[in-house]
Amino acid sequence: xxxxxxxxxxxxxxxxxxxxxxxxxxxxxxxxxxxxxxxxxxxxxxxxxxxxxxxxxxxxxxxxxxxxxxxxxxxxxxxxxxxxxxxxxxxxxxxxxxxxxxxxxxxxxxxxxxxxxxxxxxxxxxxxxxxxxxxxxxxxxxxxxxxxxxxxxxxxxxxxxxxxxxxxxxxxxxxxxxxxxxxxxxxxxxxxxxxxxxxxxxxxxxxxxxxxxxxxxxxxxxxxxxxxxxxxxxxxxxxxxxxxxxxxxxxxxxxxxxxxxxxxxxxxxxxxxxxxxxx
Amino acid sequence: xxxxxxxxxxxxxxxxxxxxxxxxxxxxxxxxxxxxxxxxxxxxxxxxxxxxxxxxxxxxxxxxxxxxxxxxxxxxxxxxxxxxxxxxxxxxxxxxxxxxxxxxxxxxxxxxxxxxxxxxxxxxxxxxxxxxxxxxxxxxxxxxxxxxxxxxxxxxxxxxxxxxxxxxxxxxxxxxxxxxxxxxxxxxxxxxxxxxxxxxxxxxxxxxxxxxxxxxxxxxxxxxxxxxxxxxxxxxxxxxxxxxxxxxxxxxxxxxxxxxxxxxxxxxxxxxxxxxxxxxxxxxxxxxxxxxxxxxxxxxxxx
Numbered sequence: 001x002x003x004x005x006x007x008x009x010x011x012x013x014x015x016x017x018x019x020x021x022x023x024x025x026x027x028x029x030x031x032x033x034x035x036x037x038x039x040x041x042x043x044x045x046x047x048x049x050x051x052x053x054x055x056x057x058x059x060x061x062x063x064x065x066x067x068x069x070x071x072x073x074x075x076x077x078x079x080x081x082x083x084x085x086x087x088x089x090x091x092x093x094x095x096x097x098x099x100x101x102x103x104x105x106x107x108x109x110x111x112x113x114x115x116x117x118x119x120x121x122x123x124x125x126x127x128x129x130x131x132x133x134x135x136x137x138x139x140x141x142x143x144x145x146x147x148x149x150x151x152x153x154x155x156x157x158x159x160x161x162x163x164x165x166x167x168x169x170x171x172x173x174x175x176x177x178x179x180x181x182x183x184x185x186x187x188x189x190x191x192x193x194x195x196x197x198x199x200x201x202x203x204x205x206x207x208x209x210x211x212x213x214x215x216x217x218x219x220x221x222x223x224x225x226x227x228x229x230x231x232x233x234x235x236x237x238x239x240x241x242x243x244x245x246x247x248x249x250x251x252x253x254x255x256x257x258x259x260x261x262x263x264x265x266x267x268x269x270x271x272x273x274x275x276x277x278x279x
Numbered sequence: 280x281x282x283x284x285x286x287x288x289x290x291x292x293x294x295x296x297x298x299x300x301x302x303x304x305x306x307x308x309x310x311x312x313x314x315x316x317x318x319x320x321x322x323x324x325x326x327x328x329x330x331x332x333x334x335x336x337x338x339x340x341x342x343x344x345x346x347x348x349x350x351x352x353x354x355x356x357x358x359x360x361x362x363x364x365x366x367x368x369x370x371x372x373x374x375x376x377x378x379x380x381x382x383x384x385x386x387x388x389x390x391x392x393x394x395x396x397x398x399x400x401x402x403x404x405x406x407x408x409x410x411x412x413x414x415x416x417x418x419x420x421x422x423x424x425x426x427x428x429x430x431x432x433x434x435x436x437x438x439x440x441x442x443x444x445x446x447x448x449x450x451x452x453x454x455x456x457x458x459x460x461x462x463x464x465x466x467x468x469x470x471x472x473x474x475x476x477x478x479x480x481x482x483x484x485x486x487x488x489x490x491x492x493x494x495x496x497x498x499x500x501x502x503x504x505x506x507x508x509x510x511x512x513x514x515x516x517x518x519x520x521x522x523x524x525x526x527x528x529x530x531x532x533x534x535x536x537x538x539x540x541x542x543x544x545x546x547x548x549x550x551x552x553x554x555x556x557x558x559x560x561x562x563x564x565x566x567x568x569x570x571x572x573x574x575x576x577x578x579x580x581x582x
Contacts, residue, residue, distance in 0.1 A: 001383065002377065005379050005380065008375075008376045011368070011372065012368075012376065015365065015372075016365075016562075017367070041438075063481065074330060089544060097363050098359070098361065098362075098363030099363045099364065101363070102359070102363060102364075102377060102421070103377070104328070104329050105327045105329070105352070105356075105431075106377065106381050107348065107351075107381055108349070108380040108381075108382035109353075123552040206295070225284060275330040276324065276331060277324070277330070278324060279318065279357060279360070
């Protein structure tokens with residue numbers, strides 16, 4: 001029955017149009033970014049950076065490099081937006097529509113219902129990130145050749161060049177860390193969704209929480225407390241491209257993200273357990 | 280099948296249900312009456328484990344809803360006012376989804392229920408294309424899927440047109456007669472309750488002000504319309520003879536126990552008081568309900 005109930009949640013989630021807003025927005029943004037990279041001075045800046053470091057630009061301005069460039073703003077800005085939108089809907093929208101009352105007239109425990117919803121949300125995150133990575137790479141391949149990868153993240157002073165095969169492996173591996181980010185973001189909005197509030201309020205609260213973390217993390221006074229801010233742990237996917245990769249630090253961040261996700265779920269479940277569900 | 284024992288529910292300072300004790304016996308069509316805000320939906324919410332009581336005990340099918348909710352609701356179906364579905368999915372998909380929250384349900388069972396409620400032919404259409412009546416049938420179908428022994432209907436007639444209400448009434452009768460279901464019907468449509476229910480409870484401001492058989496309500500009638508040129512003299516004489524227990528508004532009398540209109544007529548004629556007309560008046564549930572609700576604030580001990 002658990003799998004059937006999980007299947008239910010996926011069916012409901014992927015059956016409604018608003019779930020696809022994120023997918024549509026990613027495709028649109030990626031198209032715009034791709035064209036900008038191709039036809040503005042953006043590409044020339046990358047070429048200068050590569051040649052300034054002794055690399056032949058034509059070997060590294062490739063589909064992989066452009067796909068990675070397109071991912072950075074989307075993972076930072078668009079992904080949290082769409083993931084929290086879906087997470088905020090998971091419980092609050094059903095409560096608002098009245099379907100939650102129909103479900104809770106059935107002999108299913110509230111905890112179990114929330115668990116299948118949360119798992120469905122995680123699967124949504126995985127699908128969204130997979131689609132984001134594949135479409136970015138697919139679109140970039142339409143206009144750029146399949147060559148080596150150039151990864152540049154100024155915040156971590158990451159500058160790496162990789163052969164195409166290794167670049168693709170790292171690109172795929174980094175997606176796992178992006179999924180972990182998305183799950184943590186979804187879990188926070190899911191937690192708010194379990195409160196007696198509107199779906200939009202749950203999304204706004206989650207985004208506010210994430211934004212507040214990001215702002216505080218960047219205030220010099222809090223530099224020594226960066227580990228306490230969830231957004232600090234969201235850049236593991238970029239650290240994958242560092243040589244050598246800081247594995248202990250990345251593992252610590254992933255454990256913290258996992259703990260935040262689980263804690264958010266448990267807080268949401270506890271609040272939901274004692275709530276009165278009324279029309 | 281349902282037993283509420285001294286159940287109270289408070290929302291902040293507001294007492295929605297106050298020390299409610301209620302028994303819904305197996306096999307009954309039980310009406311829960313009350314005005315808007317009387318506490319009916321809160322009481323039903325507590326029976327379904329959706330609203331947590333502040334104090335008291337709620338048992339459904341012999342199981343405590345607070346501690347053994349899954350066991351308590353295993354054989355219970357529920358329909359709410361304005362039933363909500365996933366409009367972007369078909370009726371069939373909605374039934375599949377909702378059935379998975381109870382127990383594994385075969386396609387054959389879903390087909391059987393769709394047939395029973397008369398939705399066949401439209402079960403694969405999106406719910407957003409359904410009329411209000413079709414949604415009501417779908418709500419009934421989802422409630423019947425787990426082969427319940429009991430149905431809880433919370434204001435099922437709200438929003439239906441007269442034809443829909445008549446259909447709903449027939450359906451409830453069929454559910455009781457053909458499937459042998461125990462039914463708890465919450466409504467403020469008194470005529471429906473009067474026609475359908477064998478037992479009723481009346482809530483007013485969160486308190487139960489009456490619980491009893493519908494037959495008892497009717498037996499309480501004994502109200503007689505008496506047309507006579509001298510009503511005060513007539514009632515004085517009838518009181519003197521112990522034939523009536525009350526008289527009101529210059530035309531109504533209430534007969535004493537086992538007394539008949541024939542005895543009253545005979546007594547008045549013997550006392551030389553003209554009788555222009557006398558006939559038994561049926562007290563409707565509406566009369567009964569209104570009299571209860573109007574007198575309720577003065578009652579310190581609810582039934």
